[in-house]
Amino acid sequence: MQELKLDLSNLAEMFRGILPEEKVAAAQTAFLKEASEAMHTFYTGKMQTLPKAGIYGFNWFNIWYTPGVSKVSTAIREDQDESYRLSNRGNMVAVVSDSTRVLGDGDCGPAGGLGVMEGKAMLMKYLGACDAFALCVNNRDAEGN
Known part of the structure; x- marks a missing residue:
């Protein structure tokens, strides 16, 4: 069995041959979600x-x-x-969200949106060399509105 490359470029191939082709994408997604949770736990976030x-x-x-x-x-x-x-004023941005629309997951609440906002901050740093800080705000009243 081949080893998974660190850059994950051969992830789909890891499932081919053991799963029908129509199940490969779902298996990749499931793997990435499990790996994401494990890595976030290990690093206690990513930033x-x-x-x-x-x-x-x-x-x-x-x-x-x-x-x-x-x-x-x-x-x-x-x-x-x-x-x-x-x-650092000219090289820092804030990624601000109330987390009511988090990718395909909907309303995750302010704490639930931190992972996605940190991911956006990571993209800005990695792809744009811009320091970014994730900030999820709770702008709801006591009733949650």
Whole structure:
């Protein structure tokens, strides 16, 4: 039996020969859903936030945070356009949803939509080199409306 390639490019072939051709697509989908749940469990989601600036010792927080960052804050206060040069503002977006229409799954609730929104953030980072943050908001009242 052949091994599944890491890039999953031979996934369909793994099912061919043991399943009728009309069942291969459904088997692939079932496999991908199970693998997705297992990987999300293993990694506890799929996104993380990492600094791009070096931290070479605890004292470097004096540069990246206080008191050093005061120079950055005041420069931006004086000229708002400086925020594009001195922060990640020009390369960060939020993926915001109330999760009432999550792909083909319908209303998943804010927490239920996080996986899809994190996936969109991952696509933006991987395909567009843009940092993205998933944010699912609960905009419903006490009755769920």
